[in-house]
Amino acid sequence: MKWPVARLLSSTLLPFTALVFAAGWVAVLLLVLGVSLVKDIGVSGWDMASAQVARWFMFGLGLHLARKLLQVAVVHGRTRREYVAQASAFTVALTAVAAACVALGYVLESLVYRAAGWRQGLEQPHFDSATDVPAVFLAHWGVFGVWTAVGMLVVSGFDRLQTGGVLTLLLGVALILPAVVTVGRSGSLPFFRDLDLTATASLPLALALCAGSWALGLLLTWGLLRDVPVKARAAV
Amino acid sequence: MKVDVQNLVVRHGDVTAVDDLSFSLAENKVYGLLGRNGAGKSSLMSVLAAFRRPTSGTVLVDGEPVFENRRATSRICLVQHGVDPADKGDRLKDALSLAAALRENWDAEYAERLMELFGLPHGTKLGQLSLGQRSAFGVVVGLASRAPLTMFDESHIGMDTPTRYAFYDALLSDFMTSPRTVVLSTHLIEELASLLEEVVIIDSGRLVLHEETEAVRSRGTSVTGPIGAVDRFVEGLTVLNQKQLGPTKSAMVYGALDQAHHATARTEGLDLGPVPLQDLFVHLTEPAGEPR
Numbered sequence: 001m002k003w004p005v006a007r008l009l010s011s012t013l014l015p016f017t018a019l020v021f022a023a024g025w026v027a028v029l030l031l032v033l034g035v036s037l038v039k040d041i042g043v044s045g046w047d048m049a050s051a052q053v054a055r056w057f058m059f060g061l062g063l064h065l066a067r068k069l070l071q072v073a074v075v076h077g078r079t080r081r082e083y084v085a086q087a088s089a090f091t092v093a094l095t096a097v098a099a100a101c102v103a104l105g106y107v108l109e110s111l112v113y114r115a116a117g118w119r120q121g122l123e124q125p126h127f128d129s130a131t132d133v134p135a136v137f138l139a140h141w142g143v144f145g146v147w148t149a150v151g152m153l154v155v156s157g158f159d160r161l162q163t164g165g166v167l168t169l170l171l172g173v174a175l176i177l178p179a180v181v182t183v184g185r186s187g188s189l190p191f192f193r194d195l196d197l198t199a200t201a202s203l204p205l206a207l208a209l210c211a212g213s214w215a216l217g218l219l220l221t222w223g224l225l226r227d228v229p230v231k232a233r234a235a236v
Numbered sequence: 237m238k239v240d241v242q243n244l245v246v247r248h249g250d251v252t253a254v255d256d257l258s259f260s261l262a263e264n265k266v267y268g269l270l271g272r273n274g275a276g277k278s279s280l281m282s283v284l285a286a287f288r289r290p291t292s293g294t295v296l297v298d299g300e301p302v303f304e305n306r307r308a309t310s311r312i313c314l315v316q317h318g319v320d321p322a323d324k325g326d327r328l329k330d331a332l333s334l335a336a337a338l339r340e341n342w343d344a345e346y347a348e349r350l351m352e353l354f355g356l357p358h359g360t361k362l363g364q365l366s367l368g369q370r371s372a373f374g375v376v377v378g379l380a381s382r383a384p385l386t387m388f389d390e391s392h393i394g395m396d397t398p399t400r401y402a403f404y405d406a407l408l409s410d411f412m413t414s415p416r417t418v419v420l421s422t423h424l425i426e427e428l429a430s431l432l433e434e435v436v437i438i439d440s441g442r443l444v445l446h447e448e449t450e451a452v453r454s455r456g457t458s459v460t461g462p463i464g465a466v467d468r469f470v471e472g473l474t475v476l477n478q479k480q481l482g483p484t485k486s487a488m489v490y491g492a493l494d495q496a497h498h499a500t501a502r503t504e505g506l507d508l509g510p511v512p513l514q515d516l517f518v519h520l521t522e523p524a525g526e527p528r
Contacts, residue, residue, distance in 0.1 A: 001340075008337040068323050074287065075321050076338035077310045077383070227304075229288035232278070232318030 005086035021101035041118040062151020095144035103137040106130035126203040142210030143179040149217030156224035178209030237384035244293035253279035255441035264415035268432035276441035285314030313383035315374040317390040324363030347380035367394030387419040425514040456511030460486040465504040
């Protein structure tokens with residue numbers, strides 16, 4: 001069977017990701033409905049959630065991809081090279097699904113807002129309408145790719161270098177900068193608040209920067225994982 | 237699957253776990269890898285399974301290097317205590333699907349039979365299993381992998397006696413029908429001794445002995461008879477262990493007995509017999525300057 005790792009990841013993580021985004025969309029809608037009882041709605045709840053929360057979810061998926069699943073794959077006779085190559089390719093599909101979920105979420109939200117008579121205010125540099133599906137999709141695809149790759153890099157750094165892994169955190173912040181110029185409100189990080197660099201790059205340039213950052217993150221991850229040992233957990 | 241280890245060194249920081257180790261394993265035999273705690277067994281097996289890169293030296297399986305070599309690693313399975321074959325949050329049925337997806341020779345039907353044999357619940361999460369159940373699941377993964385080189389590193393930990401015996405029976409019957417190279421690391425030497433065709437004993441990361449099990453056993457003899465006669469017989473010999481019950485004494489001696497000793501035994505009415513492998517192991521791995 002070709003690409004067993006990518007197939008396995010696709011069959012498990014893609015449905016999981018879609019489900020999480022669906023649940024997130026429902027949660028945001030309920031929150032907005034609650035807020036609407038006390039004040040007028042003038043901003044898109046999905047715009048805030050997809051910019052601020054979704055990227056952290058993708059970061060977490062990156063951690064999961066690079067740490068736990070790598071070890072399991074090696075235990076079952078797969079090489080690190082094989083795993084990282086297929087997992088890296090898989091991040092393209094994973095982030096595309098996540099971006100598609102975001103784009104769908106915007107469209108569905110626009111229908112709800114229209115029905116309720118609310119204004120779906122967006123604060124985005126590269127799309128100003130929830131129905132501009134290609135731009136929404138591409139912008140989030142780029143951002144999620146960067147965040148997933150950075151998640152993989154950071155966990156690999158701590159796994160390989162222990163406390164020295166903090167260096168990969170700093171590297172991660174640098175790699176995330178292209179994402180900041182792609183989707184508005186995605187620049188808020190612990191210790192680096194309000195890195196608002198939006199509107200400083202066109203969408204094609206922002207996407208090119210994201211792609212470069214994404215690729216560099218995966219390359220550095222490979223450098224850390226290429227001979228990482230499988231370690232036994234502490235005896236129980 | 238044939239295994240060749242040459243001048244293997246594995247270091248963890250300042251600690252040398254495996255120190256210039258060389259040996260070869262022939263295919264389709266059951267080997268016991270014996271050593272005291274910290275002898276380097278787990279490190280050695282980790283390198284054999286490409287769980288880690290060796291510090292220096294070579295490990296070849298069927299003539300191919302192991303580390304990051306798909307042709308080799310796909311034919312090796314190491315079940316190691318403390319290394320889970322799936323995420324702790326995975327249910328066992330999902331963990332089996334995972335193994336089926338990643339292992340080319342996975343035998344799903346055999347895995348189901350083993351799950352039943354060990355009474356493992358498919359719907360339970362790996363992290364919720366007891367230690368013994370988790371070990372049993374490791375055995376399921378190891379045997380159903382059908383890997384030509386299958387290694388079990390302390391796979392019996394936490395198992396109760398009936399489960400251990402079920403493991404040994406399953407291993408033996410599978411080996412009879414589908415021979416492969418099996419390496420078992422254990423501290424329960426006597427329990428497993430009858431399964432082992434050859435033993436590899438390491439101590440402080442170095443090879444102490446690699447011989448057929450029967451040859452190792454022949455290195456020692458138990459002498460049983462009247463106290464005085466046994467004491468006279470063992471004088472000048474290396475005594476591993478001795479026990480006394482009323483007027484009868486039993487002593488275990490290390491080293492081959494010559495014709496004169498056999499003649500004396502017959503004359504004195506002493507019974508000569510084999511020595512438990514475990515006692516020989518203890519003697520062979522005794523720290524220098526600490527004779528029993």
